[in-house]
Amino acid sequence: MEDPVAPGAGSPPANGNGNGNGGGGKGKPASPKGREAFKSQRRESEGSVDCPTLEFEYGDSDGHAAELSELYSYTENLEFTTNRRCFEEDFKTQVQGKEWLELEEDAQKAYVMGLLDRLEVVSRERRLKVARAVLYLAQGTFGECDSEVDVLHWSRYNCFLLYQMGTFSTFLELLHMEIDNSQACSSALRKPAISIADSTELRVLLSVMYLMVENIRLERETDSCRWRTARETFRTELSFSMHNEEPFALLLFSMVTKFCSGLAPHFPIKKVLLLLWKVVMFTLGGFEHLQALKVQKRAELGLPPLAEDSIQVVKSMRAASPPSYTLDLGESQLAPPPSKLRGRRGSRRQLLTKQDSLDIYNERDLFKTEEPAAEEEEESAGDGERTLDGELDLLEQDPLVPPPPSQAPLSAERVAFPKGLPWAPKVRQKDIEHFLELSRNKFIGFTLGQDTETLVGLPRPIHESVKTLKQHKYISIADVQIKNEEELEKCPMSLGEEVVPETPCEILYQGMLYSLPQYMIALLKILLAAAPTSKAKTDSINILADVLPEEMPITVLQSMKLGIDVNRHKEIIVKSISALLLLLLKHFKLNHIYQFEYVSQHLVFANCIPLILKFFNQNILSYITAKNSISVLDYPCCTIQDLPELTTESLHQGRDVLSYVDVPSAAKGSFLPLQREEAGDNNQFCWRNLFSCINLLRLLNKLTKWKHSRTMMLVVFKSAPILKRALKVKQAMLQLYVLKLLKIQTKYLGRQWRKSNMKTMSAIYQKVRHRMNDDWAYGNDIDARPWDFQAEECTLRANIEAFNSRRYDRPQDSEFSPVDNCLQSVLGQRLDLPEDFHYSYEIWLEREVFSQPICWEELLQNH
Incomplete structure (x- = not known):
């Protein structure tokens, strides 16, 4: 499959073996076509570097007003006036001489109760008008407000009031009716083109429910105790099955599947998805709540606390400049000439200076040291005399090493730049076992399985390495859960039934x-x-x-x-x-x-x-x-x-x-x-x-x-150039997750790709968490062998099926259920019969006993 690179991406193919448009051999001048391609890539990449750092704060959702505005399409704007008219017509018949905001709270509650009563009519038109009046209240009675802040304030106030009067449960019943409305579904299926008019009732109902969820979900310090209690009650209602009904999120999921199956093409899918997302966020919790739950669960399992809060670490990171330009070339083209190799040989002191320079580089923003030099060379060389190999020399020069500074500026720079990497390294139990297995094979000639304590026969440096690995050992919640699941599978009788907490x-x-x-x-x-x-x-x-x-x-x-x-x-x-x-x-x-x-x-x-x-x-x-x-x-x-x-x-x-x-x-x-x-x-x-x-x-x-x-x-679909283009966006969090995805596949991309993408490799080193013994930058790791990939996925699938069967298929799993074999005990048990059976007992007796001929001899012979 060809690499799907858009024009102007400036990214290499994943395999790193481009045809090198410039020149056939080493030292030969580049062809005009290759030179122009290189220049265009250079110009595009330099333009992308000019992109400013985006001041973006990641969170559960956008601002309150933005989240409410995204509920409506611009095509729906005319309906704001319709909602207002429906409310005012109804309000004038119930309340004389006053506006909604002038009413006392008791009068407002009485009016809302009247609205809910008027919803229980057969006529769809009358029901829709009343529902629009309720929607106008949830939208903040904007006709009586002077500013956007007032609209948002009264929208929130009205939503709490509507919830306290039972509006949500009423609209939930109406939503069930509209979902099961076969006439609307068949009408939509017959139409060649579906428009906004086909989903009017559903849009009104979903809008009211979304506004209530979003406004009540929002927590503020000024909220009264009554509002806080209402919020927790509402969260419980949405989380758990109330009145033998499924949780609300499952109803919305069923709407999504019904829409995709083509049975209900008129469903307003954007509103359904927004409401589903906010219901899941409200009932389960957002990202900060997740972090708190993780800390709590680790404490319950007896695991050490987290070394860092990943959310805060990411927020403190700054974006790196993307690679200014890159061009994939063959191995022969990237090899430096012998003169350069001779020039790089230096004394031990020069190497130490080079290492110090590397340390300084890791404390700076990425890619800054190379760009001035590149621009300088570009100015000094004429366009007509430049060759592709000359451009390659810029790539071949060590991008990490600035000119050796003097000792005095060195200490000053070290004070100016913060030291250290943003993440604490982590080590898995599997990594320690793998390290000891290799060490024992090398020094002793045999292994001890999963034993990580016995170090007899290993040299002292291996002891120190194991000690360092154990200091950074990280046991995840998943590791404990997998271990517990294995024990439950092995010993179902002795360990007994698992107690599963009924969380949302x-x-x-x-x-x-x-x-x-x-x-x-x-x-x-x-x-x-x-x-x-x-x-x-x-x-x-x-x-x-x-x-x-x-x-x-x-x-x-x-x-x-x-x-x-x-x-x-x-x-x-x-x-x-x-x-x-x-x-x-x-x-x-x-x-x-x-x-x-x-x-x-x-x-x-x-x-x-x-x-x-x-x-x-x-x-x-x-x-x-x-x-x-x-x-x-x-x-x-x-x-x-x-x-x-x-x-x-x-x-x-x-x-x-x-x-x-x-x-x-x-x-x-x-x-x-x-x-x-x-x-x-x-x-x-x-x-x-x-x-x-x-x-x-x-x-x-x-x-x-x-x-x-x-x-x-990721490797097969050639994701590396696609992901590298995303690094043009100067936002730290986005760059971090792009670099993570590039890191896990570098060992499969080949030496040539790593060689021609050293800036990306440096960014990975600087920003992504290090796993000790993770040979991510090379292809030597045993995990790079692909023959057991299918077995790995099949094993995981078998474990998942065993887990689901053990925990959730209890009615079918009757092998371990106790059986009472005593006849007297069984006959002595009291069986509670339903009330309707008591009323129809005589009819049942006549139909099932007296009217049925029984051959007693045959019955006795069989039993």
């Missing part, structure tokens, strides 16, 4: 278990349809049902507005799915490692890895800086201010113009990327797009960590 995460997993493959496939299908690199296909699902108007635009201005709305709609879907999948994986991993592995395997089986790589096979910098939003049309701004007359200039202002350009595929099976051309300000970025990219990278890390078969998928 455990209840959610139990509910998702049997339909989990369908859930994951549905989410990935929608993610594929929403990805900017996806092409419209006839068999793909339509995710635009809740954004397309009834009448398609007829003017250029309307088309531009709809185009912005559609792009924004897709970005929000990507954001919600990426955050949802990441939250599920992290919570399931903390709850039990095999729950995490079960979800991960189904994501891998559903081609999640190539899907994410396809997503990143675009101009990520342009995607992150794209501004597919019109601020005057965002909620709550559009409800307060009079909408100005939109013109082409006003649509262009403050956002990026996106034009999608097809990049031709080089071979069958290659990705078909779409390149975004940016025409906006590069100093700003789109929060949701950067958030989505980081989430997808974290998701990819979760799926591939310590899984060599999945790491090989």
Whole structure:
């Protein structure tokens, strides 16, 4: 498969064996074509270096107003007026001479109770009008507010009031009715084009529920005790099965699968996904809550506390400049001439100075020492005289070593720059065992299995090495859970039944278990349809049902507005799915490692890895800086201010113009990327797009960590150049997860790739956690042998199935259930019969006993 590199990426093929457009041999002048290609790559990469560091703070979600505004598409803006009119018409019939904000709390509660009563009517039109009135309350009664702050304040106040009056449970019943409405489904299936009008009732219901979840979920120090109690009660209602019903998240998951199966194409999928994401975040907890749960669980298992808070470490990191330019060349072209080799031979003192310079380099920002030298050489050499080998000399010069400084500036610089790497190194038990196995084979000639205590016969340096390894040994929660699971499988009778706490995460997993493959496939299908690199296909699902108007635009201005709305709609879907999948994986991993592995395997089986790589096979910098939003049309701004007359200039202002350009595929099976051309300000970025990219990278890390078969998928799909292009984005967290993904596959990419990507290797060394004995920079590790990859995945699958069967298939597992064989004991047991049986006992007796002929002789003979 050809490498799917978009034009201007400036990244090498994964195998590192490019054809080297310049020149045939060593020392020969480069061809004009190769020289021009090199120059264009250099210009593009230098332009990318000018990208400023993005001041982005990663969190559970964006700001409160932004999260509320993303619920609505711009096509829905006309409905704000409709909601207000429905409320005012109803309010005037119930309350005379006053507005909503002028009422006392008791009067407001009485009016809400009246609204809920008027929802229980047969007429769909009347029910929709009342539901719109409730939605207007949840939106903050903006007709009586003077500012956006007031709208958000009263929206939150009204949502707490609505919840206390039982509005959520009422709307949940209405949502069940709309989901089961076969008439609406069949009507949508018959239509050639589905529009926003086909999902009006569902959109109103989901909007009210989303506003309630999002406003109540938000915690503030000024919240009263009553509100705090209501929040915890609401969280419990959403987490656990109430009144023998499934948790609310499972209902939303079923809506997603029904939408993807084509049975309900009119579902407003963006609202469903946003609500599902926020419900999972509200019930299970966000990233900071996850960290607290992890600390608590380690304490319960008797494990040492965490050495660092990963969230805080990442926040303290700064972004590195991407590699300024790189070009893949053959081994012969990259080899330095003999004169350079002779010049590099120096005295021992020079080598020590070089090592000191390396230490200083590791304390500086990456790539800064090489760029001035490169620019200097470029100025001194004429374009006509430059050869490709001359450019290669810049690459061959040691990029890590500045000119040897004097001793005095050396100490001053060491004081100026902080020392040390950001992460504490970690060592697994497996690493210690592997190290001792190699050492014993070398010095003694035999091994002792998993014994890590006996060091007899090993030299003193090995003793010191083992001591250092044990000092940095890290036992994860997953290691303890796997060990406990092995013991439960071996000794089910002696260890007894496992006590599983009924946490919200455990209840959610139990509910998702049997339909989990369908859930994951549905989410990935929608993610594929929403990805900017996806092409419209006839068999793909339509995710635009809740954004397309009834009448398609007829003017250029309307088309531009709809185009912005559609792009924004897709970005929000990507954001919600990426955050949802990441939250599920992290919570399931903390709850039990095999729950995490079960979800991960189904994501891998559903081609999640190539899907994410396809997503990143675009101009990520342009995607992150794209501004597919019109601020005057965002909620709550559009409800307060009079909408100005939109013109082409006003649509262009403050956002990026996106034009999608097809990049031709080089071979069958290659990705078909779409390149975004940016025409906006590069100093700003789109929060949701950067958030989505980081989430997808974290998701990819979760799926591939310590899984060599999945790491090989990254290599097979040639992910290295795709990931390297993402390093152009100067944001520390995004760069960290890109470098992690590059680190795990460097041993498979070959010596030539590592040699020609030394800046990337240096960035990995500086920013990614070190694992002692992890031979990531070379191909010597035993884990680089691919023949047991399939066995590794099959073993994991067998362990997952054994775990699910043991813990969740109890009705079928009756071998160990106790049996009472005493006839007198069985006959003496009191059996509680249901009440309806007592009422119909005589009928049952007549039908089952008196009316049935019984052959007593045959009965006695058989028994």
